[in-house]
Amino acid sequence: MRAVGIILAGGNNHRMRELSQKRAIAAMPIAGGFRAIDFALSNMTNSSIQKVAVLTQYNARSLNEHLSSSKWWDFGRKQGGLFVFTPTTTADNSFWYRGTADAIAQNLDFLKKCHEPYVIIASGDGVYKLDYNKVLEYHIEKKADITVVCKDLPRGEDATRFGVIKMNEDSRIEEFEEKPMVSNSNCISTGIYVIRRRQLIELIERCALEDRHDFVKDILIRYKNLKRIYGYKIKDYWSNIASVDSYYKTNMDFLKPEVRDYFFHQYPNIYSKVDDNPPAKYNPGCEVKNSLISNGCIINGYVENSVLFKKVFVGENCVIKNSIILNDVYLGDNTHIENCIVESRDTIRANSYHVGEDGVKIVIEKNERYVL
Template sequence: MKAIGIILAGGNNKLMKDLSKKRAIAAMPVAGSYRAIDFALSNMSNSRINKVAVITQYNARSLNEHLSSSKWWDFGRKQGGLFVFTPTITADSSYWYRGTADSLYQNLNYLKTSHEPYVVIASGDGIYKMDYNKVLEYHIEKKADITMVVKKMTDRSEINRFGLVTMTEEGRITDIDEKPLETNLSTVSTGIYVIRRRLLIELIEKAASEDRHDFVRDILIRYKNIKKIYGYKLESYWSNISSVRSYYKTNMDFLKKDVRDYFFKQYPDIYSKVEDLPPAKYNCGAQVSNSLVSSGCIVNGTIENSILFKKIYIGNNSVVKNCIILNNAYIGDNSYLENCIVESGSTIKANTNYKGEGEPLILDENSPIYY
């Protein structure tokens, strides 16, 4: 493909609460065996984008470890490859990334030394499958300066987390309302863009010269009446996991057969870093229904409508309902968990009882004990 890729994976969001204390949002576990960033990386690889940069910043250690080898997404090659850019103190800059546009500006050499005519920019917290070639074809057909991938949302409960767009029948975007308090609009930006590389360099340098740092506010919104910005409508599954509610809902979507089949049984595939772990073990008395149980788990109790990530221990007579249990957690005997998210590495003591009301309850080592 005649494009390079950039994945923006450096941000943090207070809507994730304690879940983002340990890791970047792009490193959040999804669907039992994946990280959120695996979806954008797989889409890049499947679209034959051979050169991809991941820009990281906040709590980047877990994400950087996950990206330590590019072979899992087939970027280990002589031409192109996978690049990870973190903030670096230089003679010209001693700042952390001050925004999405600034993160691009501080890594402008990546754009200037590339030769591909186009750039595909994606966020690291989107769960979806997409052939970016189709977006590029649409971009060229419309003779657009910038193309945004947009999605019509039926669930409006968190609509104000997104940038909302107004479009003409031809697809031209006429207005962008970034994270409004109130709106009647329902078409959101997914954080995926296609733009000509030379134009992106020009816009980023212009923004930096004016001390502007945000890609949406200082480029997209500022130039919406000057540059031709078009919207490419995404009709298939898409979700953004940057809040506790959306993270929980997205994982629970994978308990639906049609969603699982779409991501895991229909070409192209989603790839991730693979660990050598034994298959899950179900001991005598274990009962599991409508759940995803990953490798390395040992189950003694009852699991209903839940997702267990890798290396989870479920104690005798314990009940786990409508829960997400992250890697390396230990659930003691005779415990009852419902509508909870258990943080990785946590120990839930025996004979305890937790139930989330409304929004999922986040549990870790410091959670109060209830009997």
């Protein structure tokens, strides 16, 4: 393909509450066996983009570990490859990434050494499938300077945590407001952009000279009347996991047959790093209804409408309803978990009772399970 990929995976926000204290948002587990960044990486390789840079920063240890081998997404090539860039101190700069534009600016040498004429920029916290070739063809057809992939939210859904867009009849963006107090439109930016490489370098260098650091505010919004910025609407499934409620809802969506079929059984596939775990074990007396159970799990109790990630142990007489249990959790006997997200590597003591009554409850048990 005639494009190089950039995945912005360095940010953090407080809407994920305790879940982002030990990992980057892009490393959040999704649908039993995936990480959030797997969707952007899979879309890149499925679109024949051979060179991809991932810009990481906040709590990047688990994300960097996940990206330690590029073979899972077929980036182990002589040409191109997967590059992971973290902030580095140089003779000219000692700052951490101060924003999305600054993250690209600090790695501008990567873009200058590329030969591809276009750049696909994506965020690492989106759950979706997209052929970037179609977006690029649209971008070229419209003779656009920048193309923003956007989506219409269902009526009643809160759009104020996104960038809100208004377009004219020709799909040219006339208004772009980032996280408005009140939204007058249900069309939002998905954080996916197409731009010519040389123009991106020019705009980023100008931002750096003016001490501006945010790609949306300092490029898209600032130049919306000066550059030809178009919107490309997608109609298929797309979700952003940048809040506890949206993360919970996204995982629960995978309990719907049509969503599972779309991601797991329809071409192209979504790829992830594979662990060598045994298949899930269902012991006599257990009962499982409408749930996703991952490899390495051992089930003794009752599980309904829940997503259990890898290596979860469910003890005798446990009841789990409408919950997400992250990797490597031990649930003691007679435990009741409902409307909760249980943090990874927790040991929930026997006879515990956790119910999210006013929304989703995050369960974190500080314990000495791994002490030598």
